[in-house]
Structures are given as C-alpha cells and as structure tokens.
Amino acid sequence: MKALKSPVTVTTREHILRQAITLFAASGYEGVSMRHIASAVGTSAAALYHHFPDKPTLYLEAIRFAFADKSATLREVMAKETHPAERLYDFIRRFTQMVYADPAFLKLVHRELLDGDTERMKVLVTHVFAETRQILKGLIRELAPDWDETLLMTSIIGLVIHHYETATLRSFLPGSQPGHEDPETVARHVNRFIQHALGIAAPADEWPDGVKV
Amino acid sequence: MKALKSPVTVTTREHILRQAITLFAASGYEGVSMRHIASAVGTSAAALYHHFPDKPTLYLEAIRFAFADKSATLREVMAKETHPAERLYDFIRRFTQMVYADPAFLKLVHRELLDGDTERMKVLVTHVFAETRQILKGLIRELAPDWDETLLMTSIIGLVIHHYETATLRSFLPGSQPGHEDPETVARHVNRFIQHALGIAAPADEWPDGVKV
C-alpha cells in the first residue's frame, strides 16, 4: 500500500490540473504553454516540472482528471427498476445535463477525438465511453432489439452532443433562441425523437399544446 | 473587373492551399508551422510570404478554399420534384457521402467549432452551414411542421456527423465493424431513424430480413 501524500501536495497538484484543464479545453494542447499554465496557477513554469516530468504527462494527467468519474451519474440510471423507456429518458436527461454543465469536458473530448494518439484514445475510452456505452447498450437491448446496437448507440450520443458542440456557432445562425441550449428542452426534444424512432411511444400527445421540441 | 492572374500563379497558390488544408486538418492551426507547409509544398517558408501576408490569412484562405461549394451536391436535392420523404433520404445520403468522402473537411469544421473566432465562425456559416440548413429547413417544413425547426435540424445533422467524428475512436471500442463507417449503411440507418421519428414511414418492412440498421 502506498503512503498517502501530504494534503498540501495533493492540493497544489490538483490546482495545477484544474487550471490546465480549463486552458487546454479552451486553446488545445499546442495552444497552451507551460508558462500560461504557471501564470494561471500563480507560479513559475519551472515549478510545474517539480509536479510533472514534462508537458505531455501533465496533459495526460489533466484529461485523466477531467474525465474521472464522468459516468457516475449515468450509472445511477441502471439502479432503478422503472420501465426501460423511462430509464432511457433518465439517461438522456442526465447525459444532456452533464454535457451542458461542463463545457470544458465536452471540448476536451472533441479535442481528443481530433488529436488523440493511441494512448490518449484509450484514456477516453476507459474513462468516458466504455461505461456510458455499456449502460446505453443495456437499455437498447431491451427497447430496440431489432436495431444495430453500435449504430444506434452512436446515433443517440451524437443526437445529444451535437446540440452543444454547435452552441457557439448557432448564435451566428438565424432562428436560434437561448432556449435551444437549455438542457431540459434539448433532453425532451431528443427523447421525443428517440422514442418515436424506436416506436416506444405514439407520436404527439406527450407535450402541452404549442410547445415544440 | 479584376485582371485574371496568370495560370501559373493560381496553381502555385492552390498548391499551397491544398497542402495547408491537409496539414491544418490533421494538426490544427497551432500544430502546423509555416515551415511544415513549405516543406509539404516543396519550397521555403519565406516563399509562402510572397503568396500570403501572414499565417492567419493563409489559414483563413485555406478554410475558405476547403469550404467552398460544399453545399453544391445538397442543392441538387431541391431541384427534384419527388416526394419530400424521398428528398430527405436523398439529402441524408448525399450529406453522409460528403462527410465520409472528405475527412479533412469534417476535421476542419470541428476545429473551427472549437477554435473559431467571430470572423472564422462567419466563414463556417456562410460557406457550409447557411445553405445546408436552408435546404434541410425546407424539407422539415413539409415533413415535420409540428417539430421545432432549429432543434430538429441540429439533431439531424448531428445524427450523421457523429458517426464520423468518432470513427477513429470506435476502433478502440468493442463491437465495432468496418461496415459501420460505410456511408450507405450509415445513411440507411440514419434515414430509418429519422423517418420513424417523424412518423413518415411505418416501422420495419423497408429493409431485407436480417439486415440491422
């Protein structure tokens, strides 16, 4: 068993990682220098090298930290014994909320999808995608056995994510409203879309008159 | 009216832009130096400054070039007078094919969604999103008047795109098959998904037995 590090050490390290996450999410690996991170932390670049051997390692630790426990809230979905369709809606809502509440997380995921090498892809799979897709797979098997699992999982995840990866862009497009970013609105829309697609609910009738989702 | 540049000049300029597009798509703006581009073109970095005043301008010209005429094939969809549901499928197929056939294009779009400033976002809107969404909007108005236009457009685009932004990642996931990247397979899957969601076709029956999409 490893000896615990002193509380002060852990805090400094975490402080660095949190600042690094924000900066890397905003500007990418190449767009952030050790000096930038040091400046955000309030220390010198040389001091960072006391905590991390080099920049690639600092980045790897940062995404590990940013991706840690991201499936936790989704895991709770499976603890309930409600109807599968209800659990799927629960999944959609929690997933949408997660993506909405942590824009840095979504940005880092997309940067990894663009730039990740084999090792970093494995971090992404292990910490983020593996359990998320496992949970979703369970729901799909119950609700839509006649669909291709992989294609359907990818579609459902993309259906949610795309609303937030284009959030900045849509402010430049006509017809955009602030409500289109609201996680509850997006979740209801996506849920209606999926339920009708999979033939779970009959079209219309679930939402009050005049509310388009 | 401007005088036409000599053919040789145009070719050199285009040659630079094409190499720049490939490199920027692969490694991002910060990840590519003028020397990298010069090396790919087979010239010196200094020579690039004869064709473009600075790196930001070269990048801007590169994405303008990469995004030029991207809606052309989608425009043809509206020329036909077939049933709207058939035109929507036509749209999905063309769009899927476009995203599949030009991975550099999709990567550049995603890099702009992450890093684009106001000016670059406007390039993205003008060259790529404006007409694509205009075409899609026309189809949606006919087929699904009771849905929120903006939410539904975003969902449909995301439904296609996400299959290809995760293409590299999925090779690290269980259950992935080469067929899941095939544009015809993805288009059929997405089309089935959308048609059922919008209540256009009755579930099942369109595809041969045993083929899951």
Next chain:
DNA sequence: GTCTATAAGCAGATAGAC
C-alpha cells in the same frame, strides 16, 4: 517568385540557489 540569412521572441526543459 524563390532563395539564404537573419532578426526577435517564445517554446520546453534544466541547473542550482534558497
């Protein structure tokens, strides 16, 4: 229109004082 040479600055990373 492309070259070599060079300027000025920032990058990652290290040495050694405290």
Next chain:
DNA sequence: GTCTATCTGCTTATAGAC
C-alpha cells in the same frame, strides 16, 4: 517546493540577393 537564470531549438516574419 519554488525561485531566477539560462540553454537550445523552433516560431513568425523580414531583408535583400538573384
């Protein structure tokens, strides 16, 4: 554990020859 100072190499961009 953090500092200042520094090394080396790469960055954008320019000057001027050909």
